Amino acid sequence: MLKVKDLHASINGKEILKGINLEVKAGEIHAIMGPNGSGKSTLSAVLAGKEIFEVTHGEIEFNGKNLLELSPEERSREGIFLSFQYPIEIPGVSMVNFMKTALNEHRKHKGLDPVTASDFLKLMRERKELVEIDSALTNRAVNEGFSGGEKKKNEIFQMAMLEPKLAILDETDSGLDIDALRIVANGVNKLKRSDNATIVITHYQRLLDYIVPDFVHILYNGQIVKTGGKELALELEEKGYDWIKNGEQN
Amino acid sequence: MTNEQDKILGDVTSGDYKYGFVTDIETDTIPKGLSEDVVRLISEKKGEPEWMLEFRLKAYRYWEKMEMPQWAHLFIPEINYQDIIFYAAPKQKVSLGSLDEVDPELLDTFSRLGIPLEEQKILSGVAVDAVMDSISVKTTFRENLAEQGIIFCSMSEAIREHPDLVKKYLASVVPVTDNYFAALNSAVFSDGSFCYIPKGVRCPMELSTYFRINAANTGQFERTLLIADADSYVSYLEGCTAPQRDENQLHAAVVEIVAMENAEVKYSTVQNWYPGDKNGKGGIYNFVTKRGICKGANSKISWTQVETGSAITWKYPSCILMGENSYGEFYSVAVTNNHQQADTGTKMIHIGKNTRSRIVSKGISAGVSNNSYRGLVKVLKGAENSRNFSQCDSLLLGDKCGAHTFPYIEVDNPSSIVEHEATTSKIGEDQIFYCNQRGISTEDAVALIINGYAKEVLNKLPMEFAVEAQKLLQISLEGSVG
Numbered sequence: 001m002l003k004v005k006d007l008h009a010s011i012n013g014k015e016i017l018k019g020i021n022l023e024v025k026a027g028e029i030h031a032i033m034g035p036n037g038s039g040k041s042t043l044s045a046v047l048a049g050k051e052i053f054e055v056t057h058g059e060i061e062f063n064g065k066n067l068l069e070l071s072p073e074e075r076s077r078e079g080i081f082l083s084f085q086y087p088i089e090i091p092g093v094s095m096v097n098f099m100k101t102a103l104n105e106h107r108k109h110k111g112l113d114p115v116t117a118s119d120f121l122k123l124m125r126e127r128k129e130l131v132e133i134d135s136a137l138t139n140r141a142v143n144e145g146f147s148g149g150e151k152k153k154n155e156i157f158q159m160a161m162l163e164p165k166l167a168i169l170d171e172t173d174s175g176l177d178i179d180a181l182r183i184v185a186n187g188v189n190k191l192k193r194s195d196n197a198t199i200v201i202t203h204y205q206r207l208l209d210y211i212v213p214d215f216v217h218i219l220y221n222g223q224i225v226k227t228g229g230k231e232l233a234l235e236l237e238e239k240g241y242d243w244i245k246n247g248e249q250n
Numbered sequence: 251m252t253n254e255q256d257k258i259l260g261d262v263t264s265g266d267y268k269y270g271f272v273t274d275i276e277t278d279t280i281p282k283g284l285s286e287d288v289v290r291l292i293s294e295k296k297g298e299p300e301w302m303l304e305f306r307l308k309a310y311r312y313w314e315k316m317e318m319p320q321w322a323h324l325f326i327p328e329i330n331y332q333d334i335i336f337y338a339a340p341k342q343k344v345s346l347g348s349l350d351e352v353d354p355e356l357l358d359t360f361s362r363l364g365i366p367l368e369e370q371k372i373l374s375g376v377a378v379d380a381v382m383d384s385i386s387v388k389t390t391f392r393e394n395l396a397e398q399g400i401i402f403c404s405m406s407e408a409i410r411e412h413p414d415l416v417k418k419y420l421a422s423v424v425p426v427t428d429n430y431f432a433a434l435n436s437a438v439f440s441d442g443s444f445c446y447i448p449k450g451v452r453c454p455m456e457l458s459t460y461f462r463i464n465a466a467n468t469g470q471f472e473r474t475l476l477i478a479d480a481d482s483y484v485s486y487l488e489g490c491t492a493p494q495r496d497e498n499q500l501h502a503a504v505v506e507i508v509a510m511e512n513a514e515v516k517y518s519t520v521q522n523w524y525p526g527d528k529n530g531k532g533g534i535y536n537f538v539t540k541r542g543i544c545k546g547a548n549s550k551i552s553w554t555q556v557e558t559g560s561a562i563t564w565k566y567p568s569c570i571l572m573g574e575n576s577y578g579e580f581y582s583v584a585v586t587n588n589h590q591q592a593d594t595g596t597k598m599i600h601i602g603k604n605t606r607s608r609i610v611s612k613g614i615s616a617g618v619s620n621n622s623y624r625g626l627v628k629v630l631k632g633a634e635n636s637r638n639f640s641q642c643d644s645l646l647l648g649d650k651c652g653a654h655t656f657p658y659i660e661v662d663n664p665s666s667i668v669e670h671e672a673t674t675s676k677i678g679e680d681q682i683f684y685c686n687q688r689g690i691s692t693e694d695a696v697a698l699i700i701n702g703y704a705k706e707v708l709n710k711l712p713m714e715f716a717v718e719a720q721k722l723l724q725i726s727l728e729g730s731v732g
Contacts, residue, residue: 048687049686049687050683052679071686072683072686072687073685073686073687073689073690073691073692075687076686076687076688076689077689081687082687084684084687087684088678088680088681088683088684089681090681090684090685090698090699090702091702091703092701092702092703092704092705092706093698093699093701093702094702097698098685098688098698101690101694101698102685102688102689102690105688105689105690105691105694106689109689141702158688162688162689
């Protein structure tokens with residue numbers, strides 16, 4: 001599904017990603033872990049197409065398409081979803097209007113007619129239940145005045161609405177209490193299918209107790225320095241990131 | 251990225267003006283220039299009674315001694331009043347008994363503007379007075395309204411048919427000597443709408459006037475007078491467009507509203523005069539005086555305006571809150587793009603006890619435009635327990651435009667409460683990226699964000715027009731986001 005080859009990216013001339021190689025297949029869950037500043041969020045932003053980052057070298061292929069040629073909205077319509085670490089508030093724009101606009105763009109891309117009002121409301125209700133999101137949340141403006149936990153739940157709700165092929169969860173666990181964490185993780189697990197894939201970016205192994213990865217990659221200084229199964233996350237938790245950093249030096 | 255975004259903002263907000271076409275119709279015009287003779291000629295053309303001519307001459311003589319106001323945060327090139335045609339009427343048959351007699355060209359013009367005047371296509375639930383250049387072309391639904399005693403006609407007709415009402419109320423809210431442009435308007439106004447809602451009548455449909463400037467080198471000076479008698483209600487809407495021309499054209503209107511006891515008037519404007527091209531060439535100078543008086547107790551006047559057009563806008567729809575417990579509202583969205591300038595706001599004058607007012611102003615600036623809010627909240631000594639709340643928000647698109655807020659607050663009563671809130675924000679690239687990431691294009695994202703920002707005001711518009719206004723916001727900002 002996703003093939004990243006020797007990806008280099010920089011911001012304002014400073015190189016952040018220094019040769020990332022990553023392959024994600026349908027049905028897989030990949031976890032990317034790493035210390036602050038290792039490039040985790042940059043990787044997710046580059047995959048989503050944030051223009052502030054300049055890709056200086058390498059390739060990204062997504063379902064046979066050259067992702068780097070697509071605009072952020074085209075990537076979304078192709079099935080890439082980014083759950084933001086810090087979801088953005090859009091005052092005055094209702095969740096209903098926002099989600100409907102987004103969904104219809106996705107439908108148009110697939111050659112489908114816009115969703116009818118009643119079908120849309122039905123879908124909203126269904127997906128709200130699926131991700132156990134409070135009904136009142138979707139009656140408000142996009143993320144406006146939401147608590148940290150509400151914002152993250154709202155991301156998962158949007159993911160449920162858009163049914164992406166590849167979901168990238170950027171530190172979705174940060175700022176969540178244990179109950180919210182469970183709800184968010186359950187949502188992600190319920191949306192899991194054999195034809196989609198998930199990349200979970202996190203600092204902590206805690207989230208991986210709930211979302212069990214097939215692969216764990218450790219990102220350090222702009223490169224994936226170690227790849228393993230879920231046990232790698234436990235080992236990392238035990239030894240700390242110094243283990244990786246020191247490993248680099250040795 | 252910032253540059254990139256500014257470029258997209260630029261692209262999104264530089265869309266083309268859709269109403270820039272010219273109607274090819276024979277026009278009865280008078281020579282350029284302004285003098286006492288011209289004022290007499292206009293009055294004569296309109297077959298006016300002597301008292302009206304006296305009204306005009308008094309205004310003209312006063313105006314001659316006045317000077318153009320300079321206090322607004324605007325750059326206004328000098329206006330040569332001898333270079334303007336003060337009267338231009340599309341030629342048509344004398345009597346307009348039925349619509350068949352309206353020139354098809356005119357029908358077609360208004361149809362292209364989305365204002366069908368043909369009976370079978372008439373907007374349901376909206377009565378329209380269509381004004382082209384200096385005269386009213388057609389007023390729809392008059393008979394239906396007359397059954398309830400509602401008078402809705404052109405100002406010229408009101409002067410002929412209802413002189414007592416006109417004499418009593420004309421210039422009672424905006425005196426002839428009020429300001430430079432009001433004096434000018436009083437001298438040369440050629441038409442406009444007149445509306446009277448009798449006691450206890452709830453007007454069953456939206457009333458609206460659609461203003462269209464067509465002829466070149468012509469100024470439009472219309473006069474609207476709206477009287478809501480005790481216990482009545484009316485919702486009124488005006489819209490305006492003009493052809494795309496290289497020279498500037500002057501529009502100086504006066505609107506007066508009188509609300510008696512328990513009466514409620516909602517006055518909404520969707521102003522879309524030609525704003526000039528991307529380089530600031532051409533466009534309408536929109537210098538308008540709008541004022542309502544809440545004369546009776548418990549009366550209410552609500553102004554809602556969506557201002558997207560005009561090269562220069564100078565406009566302060568105001569409320570004089572005289573009756574006890576009367577209520578004034580001002581909801582405004584003003585958009586400036588490219589080289590447009592706007593200095594707009596309101597005045598709330600609290601005279602009566604327990605009077606309340608609410609001001610919500612949303613400015614949106616793009617391009618190299620300048621957008622100012624200017625508002626006065628004045629509480630007089632006797633206005634016990636009066637209250638005002640003002641909120642003035644500015645949204646900037648790009649980094650070359652300006653937003654300014656000039657609130658004036660004068661309170662002479664210790665029991666009054668006056669609140670003012672103001673914010674300035676930019677459309678964040680983060681907001682746009684967030685929308686992009688959900689599959690929404692940058693252009694649609696900007697429209698979404700702007701409509702969200704302006705929602706509180708748009709919600710105040712009559713339903714049929716809220717959708718139009720939303721689209722209009724989007725079009726006027728086309729090409730300005732990046």
